[in-house]
Amino acid sequence: MRTTKLEKKPVEVVNNSDLMLISKQSYAAIDKWIAKYHPENRQAAVIPALHIVQEENGGHLTIALMDELALYLNMPTIAVYEVASFYSMFEHKPIGKHKVSICTNISCMLRGSEEIVEHLKKKFAINLGETTTDGKFTVKEVECLGACVGAPMCLIGREYHEYLTPEKIDAILEKLE
Amino acid sequence: MVSIEIDGKKIQARDGALVIEAADDAGVYIPRFCYHKKLSIAANCRMCLIEVEKAAKPLPACATPVTDGMVIFTKSPKAIDAQKGVMEFLLINHPLDCPICDQGGECELQDIAMGYGSDVSKFTEKKRVVKDKNLGPLIATDMTRCIHCTRCVRFGAEVAGVRELGATGRGEHTEIGTYITSNVSSEMSGNVIDLCPVGALTSKPFRFSARAWELVERDTIAPHDCIGSNLKVHVCNGREVVRVVPRENEAINETWISDRDRFSYEALYSDDRLKTPMLKENGAWREVDWETALQAVIVGINKTITDSGADRVGALAAPTSTLEELYLMQKLMRQMGVNNIDHRLRQLDFSDQQQAPVFPWLGQPINNLENNNAVLLIGSNVRKDQPIAAHRLRKAGVRGSKIMTLNAVDYDFYMPIMAKIITSPMDYKHQLAGIAKALLAQTKQPAPNGFEKLVSKVKITASHQAIASALVEGSVSSVLLGPQAINHPEASTLRMLAQLITLLSQSQLGYLSEAGNSVGAWMAGMLPHRVAGGKDADKTGLNALEMLHKGLRAYVLLGVEPEIESAESVIASRALNDADFVVSLTSFSSEAMRQYADVMLPIAPFAETSATFINAEGQWQSVAGVVPPLGETRPAWKVLRVLGNLFGCSGFDYITSDDVLTEVKQLTKDCQTDNTVVWCCPAPITTNSNADILVRIAEVQMYAGDSLQRRAQALQNTHDADFAAIRINKACAKKFGLKDGVKATAAQNGTEITLPVVVDDNVSDNSVLIHCGLRDSAALSTDFTPISIRPV
Numbered sequence: 001m002r003t004t005k006l007e008k009k010p011v012e013v014v015n016n017s018d019l020m021l022i023s024k025q026s027y028a029a030i031d032k033w034i035a036k037y038h039p040e041n042r043q044a045a046v047i048p049a050l051h052i053v054q055e056e057n058g059g060h061l062t063i064a065l066m067d068e069l070a071l072y073l074n075m076p077t078i079a080v081y082e083v084a085s086f087y088s089m090f091e092h093k094p095i096g097k098h099k100v101s102i103c104t105n106i107s108c109m110l111r112g113s114e115e116i117v118e119h120l121k122k123k124f125a126i127n128l129g130e131t132t133t134d135g136k137f138t139v140k141e142v143e144c145l146g147a148c149v150g151a152p153m154c155l156i157g158r159e160y161h162e163y164l165t166p167e168k169i170d171a172i173l174e175k176l177e
Numbered sequence: 178m179v180s181i182e183i184d185g186k187k188i189q190a191r192d193g194a195l196v197i198e199a200a201d202d203a204g205v206y207i208p209r210f211c212y213h214k215k216l217s218i219a220a221n222c223r224m225c226l227i228e229v230e231k232a233a234k235p236l237p238a239c240a241t242p243v244t245d246g247m248v249i250f251t252k253s254p255k256a257i258d259a260q261k262g263v264m265e266f267l268l269i270n271h272p273l274d275c276p277i278c279d280q281g282g283e284c285e286l287q288d289i290a291m292g293y294g295s296d297v298s299k300f301t302e303k304k305r306v307v308k309d310k311n312l313g314p315l316i317a318t319d320m321t322r323c324i325h326c327t328r329c330v331r332f333g334a335e336v337a338g339v340r341e342l343g344a345t346g347r348g349e350h351t352e353i354g355t356y357i358t359s360n361v362s363s364e365m366s367g368n369v370i371d372l373c374p375v376g377a378l379t380s381k382p383f384r385f386s387a388r389a390w391e392l393v394e395r396d397t398i399a400p401h402d403c404i405g406s407n408l409k410v411h412v413c414n415g416r417e418v419v420r421v422v423p424r425e426n427e428a429i430n431e432t433w434i435s436d437r438d439r440f441s442y443e444a445l446y447s448d449d450r451l452k453t454p455m456l457k458e459n460g461a462w463r464e465v466d467w468e469t470a471l472q473a474v475i476v477g478i479n480k481t482i483t484d485s486g487a488d489r490v491g492a493l494a495a496p497t498s499t500l501e502e503l504y505l506m507q508k509l510m511r512q513m514g515v516n517n518i519d520h521r522l523r524q525l526d527f528s529d530q531q532q533a534p535v536f537p538w539l540g541q542p543i544n545n546l547e548n549n550n551a552v553l554l555i556g557s558n559v560r561k562d563q564p565i566a567a568h569r570l571r572k573a574g575v576r577g578s579k580i581m582t583l584n585a586v587d588y589d590f591y592m593p594i595m596a597k598i599i600t601s602p603m604d605y606k607h608q609l610a611g612i613a614k615a616l617l618a619q620t621k622q623p624a625p626n627g628f629e630k631l632v633s634k635v636k637i638t639a640s641h642q643a644i645a646s647a648l649v650e651g652s653v654s655s656v657l658l659g660p661q662a663i664n665h666p667e668a669s670t671l672r673m674l675a676q677l678i679t680l681l682s683q684s685q686l687g688y689l690s691e692a693g694n695s696v697g698a699w700m701a702g703m704l705p706h707r708v709a710g711g712k713d714a715d716k717t718g719l720n721a722l723e724m725l726h727k728g729l730r731a732y733v734l735l736g737v738e739p740e741i742e743s744a745e746s747v748i749a750s751r752a753l754n755d756a757d758f759v760v761s762l763t764s765f766s767s768e769a770m771r772q773y774a775d776v777m778l779p780i781a782p783f784a785e786t787s788a789t790f791i792n793a794e795g796q797w798q799s800v801a802g803v804v805p806p807l808g809e810t811r812p813a814w815k816v817l818r819v820l821g822n823l824f825g826c827s828g829f830d831y832i833t834s835d836d837v838l839t840e841v842k843q844l845t846k847d848c849q850t851d852n853t854v855v856w857c858c859p860a861p862i863t864t865n866s867n868a869d870i871l872v873r874i875a876e877v878q879m880y881a882g883d884s885l886q887r888r889a890q891a892l893q894n895t896h897d898a899d900f901a902a903i904r905i906n907k908a909c910a911k912k913f914g915l916k917d918g919v920k921a922t923a924a925q926n927g928t929e930i931t932l933p934v935v936v937d938d939n940v941s942d943n944s945v946l947i948h949c950g951l952r953d954s955a956a957l958s959t960d961f962t963p964i965s966i967r968p969v
Contacts, residue, residue, distance in 0.1 A: 063357055076334075078343035081356040085345040 043075040060091035088142045096131040096138035101155040104141045107148035119166040179245040190243045197238040208289045210374045211326035212239035226259035227251045235259035264293040270305045280376030282389035313360030314894035317384050323377040329369035337363035338591030362896045364564045367439040382891045383420045387413045395803035398790045399438035400497045400693035400783040404565045405792030406430040406438050410803045418442045435564035444888035449765040451779040452808030477758035481731035487514035491724035494520045495736035496692035497883045499788035501837040504701035505817035512826040516718025520698040522743045527720045529669035532854040535711030536699035539793040540687035547572040551579040551651030557659020558588045561879045579647040585874040587939040596643045601944040609674035611641035616681040627858030648682035655685045666960045670859040686852045697791035710844040725749045731758040740769045746955035779810040786812035787834040874946040875959030881950030901953040902935040904946035910936045920969045928956045
């Protein structure tokens with residue numbers, strides 16, 4: 001079977017003056033992930049690294065941040081853009097304080113996620129993917145988050161919320177500052 | 178080998194071959210989009226689904242290896258059903274804009290949809306629309322048409338060596354592009370146009386100029402670099418070249434061509450094109466018929482020979498000229514007693530031309546480059562100079578071969594480089610001497626005559642040791658001299674040292690020569706000291722540089738513009754303007770040429786004339802003209818033949834260009850293909866080149882090598898053509914008070930030019946990269962005359 005041979009590039013020492021946007025603490029956290037893989041496979045740490053960088057930047061990524069990360073992980077910039085644009089957890093525009101990610105995949109859809117979506121759209125007068133004018137909430141649609149057993153569900157911040165009803169989600173949002 | 182059965186046909190297939198490969202070999206067609214024999218397997222289009230006996234589901238032929246006894250059905254109801262299903266999915270989002278799509282009529286999707294598509298789709302949803310992208314001046318995009326086969330993405334990563342395109346987004350929102358606005362900068366980028374199975378990526382210069390079924394495809398050869406890539410030219414109305422695509426030749430260019438070879442055809446229809454013979458009378462140009470023009474040439478040359486003697490006449494030809502042209506030019510000149518004949522306009526050091534091989538060549542077949550275990554490149558920006566050679570070397574490098582460089586600029590080769598020495602061109606000889614010295618110590622071979630003294634002051638560094646060991650250890654290894662070494666002011670010393678290195682390390686010496694017919698020019702005798710077949714001339718004439726330095730009374734030019742192509746452009750310009758009579762056989766006229774020339778004869782460029790080119794590996798490739806010459810233009814071999822008759826020379830009764838070719842073949846049949854020259858010890862090398870002297874790195878700008886490239890508009894709009902600048906590293910910039918982007922003045926020998934500064938840390942110390950081949954930088958010489966740079 002023919003396979004593509006991965007090109008083994010020597011790991012180049014990155015000139016520190018090129019790395020400016022990501023903090024030392026974040027780099028330390030990224031290094032922990034890099035250490036889990038073979039030195040030739042630094043790029044394997046790209047997903048956790050993007051999470052770290054996104055969190056530090058207040059919830060979204062920028063081209064400059066991704067470019068810096070590409071340099072650090074020794075990968076083509078386009079390869080970082082590919083990963084960052086593929087996964088719905090990565091944001092490319094500033095978002096609200098709380099990100100409400102509603103699953104609309106098959107199980108949640110069958111159990112009424114459409115009703116939840118409609119409710120939130122009406123409640124905040126925004127469309128999916130938009131942020132409330134006070135900058136508090138961003139509502140977006142995501143693919144299956146692996147909690148079909150509790151459908152319909154959503155992810156807010158890092159918390160899963162299951163068996164949603166319009167009343168239940170109102171109560172959850174009420175408690176958020 | 179394993180035995181398999183495809184559609185009831187029993188065949189033998191290579192062990193481990195994929196079903197699609199075995200089927201292709203057996204002549205059984207399986208539809209496909211993402212599979213390409215030169216790229217890795219993606220198996221993402223699913224178009225090649227086939228039925229395999231005992232397999233529960235259809236399998237993708239491109240990702241299924243054959244096994245002994247496999248029974249495959251490519252056209253069974255199950256296979257067809259699967260393929261039709263995939264086709265329906267692929268067409269969900271594909272626009273039905275074939276009538277306005279450039280790919281229409283030559284589209285793989287269109288063709289396969291004819292076979293497998295249904296006339297009605299079950300999908301009634303809206304089709305998606307993808308925002309269009311701008312990938313630069315060469316590639317036109319219509320990304321809504323993209324079916325995400327990712328051939329272009331894999332080409333970038335695997336062949337071009339630079340991953341610029343990618344698939345961003347997910348599912349229905351997937352888009353192919355650069356994500357951020359940026360041009361695709363690879364020198365081989367045009368190949369994605371051929372790879373794209375739909376109309377998403379098409380040729381920008383060709384856009385909307387013709388439909389596929391209006392075109393006739395004819396074969397030709399690229400004249401630009403020394404590879405001689407095989408081309409197919411698409412001709413519209415039997416007259417106009419509208420597009421160039423690769424012609425597969427596994428031994429030379431595989432299925433690829435460089436952008437240079439693909440887009441240079443645009444020059445054929447540039448405004449500069451000379452269409453009728455022109456004659457200057459009393460300082461004014463007028464169009465004349467051929468008879469008048471040729472008569473003027475006869476009178477002009479004969480008058481000069483009578484008044485000043487034949488040794489005051491010189492002939493200069495471009496190494497991109499055809500073999501027939503070069504041969505006839507030197508034959509004509511020699512019969513008239515003119516021995517000042519040359520094609521080496523950019524060369525500076527001619528001191529060892531008597532010992533030079535019959536023709537300096539690559540020393541190996543082009544496809545052998547990828548078999549090398551160790552390669553030392555000297556004075557070569559191979560990626561830009563000969564992109565196809567770079568691709569072969571890259572294959573070796575990616576496989577783990579040791580690619581090493583000695584250059585004045587730390588070029589990005591997009592391949593792993595084992596060792597590199599980046600130093601001023603003045604320092605090349607020290608470095609080569611160091612490598613040779615290290616080799617002598619390592620191999621314990623006796624030093625050749627005088628070598629001890631030569632290198633007594635040279636110190637061996639770790640890099641020298643590493644390069645020496647790699648060359649010795651490599652079972653197949655090469656030392657390749659690039660154009661910057663061939664045209665180096667100390668080329669003879671470099672050649673001698675490079676040869677010594679190859680002898681000590683048992684490697685192959687090779688030349689990555691400048692142009693499409695450099696080898697041909699040597700074979701044809703377009704040289705002052707040798708006639709066709711490499712035999713010594715009865716009388717050695719002046720070389721290209723001497724001809725211009727001495728200021729002859731008359732010049733005959735064939736396809737050259739010495740005022741920018743010569744190593745000494747200023748001297749060339751002066752010599753031509755001071756001459757009594759200059760005749761230029763040319764496809765293009767320029768302001769400068771109208772100044773110095775007295776007669777301009779329009780000759781057919783590439784594609785308009787029958788031609789033979791000999792590439793770097795010594796391969797003779799002959800092609801017929803693919804379109805009739807434009808206007809009054811005539812093939813140069815015919816012009817030279819008629820001139821031969823008019824001058825009363827003997828042996829100019831050729832009827833076809835084949836007659837000329839036969840004659841050259843006869844004369845060159847005993848030519849030895851050997852690059853070795855007799856050891857002749859260069860002068861001793863002092864340790865320290867003067868560190869305070871700033872010298873010019875005279876690299877020819879990527880698209881300024883010959884008159885065609887310079888007039889190909891799309892190429893001139895690329896990033897690679899954007900080089901009229903003073904490039905200098907940070908330390909030197911600081912030393913001279915220069916700032917990035919701010920203009921500065923470069924002065925050399927009393928002439929000055931002002932250009933913007935580009936601070937580029939890839940440039941070595943004590944040197945400045947000012948590309949040559951450009952009118953903007955023609956005032957500077959390419960030798961080691963010191964340059965001073967100051968802010969404006």
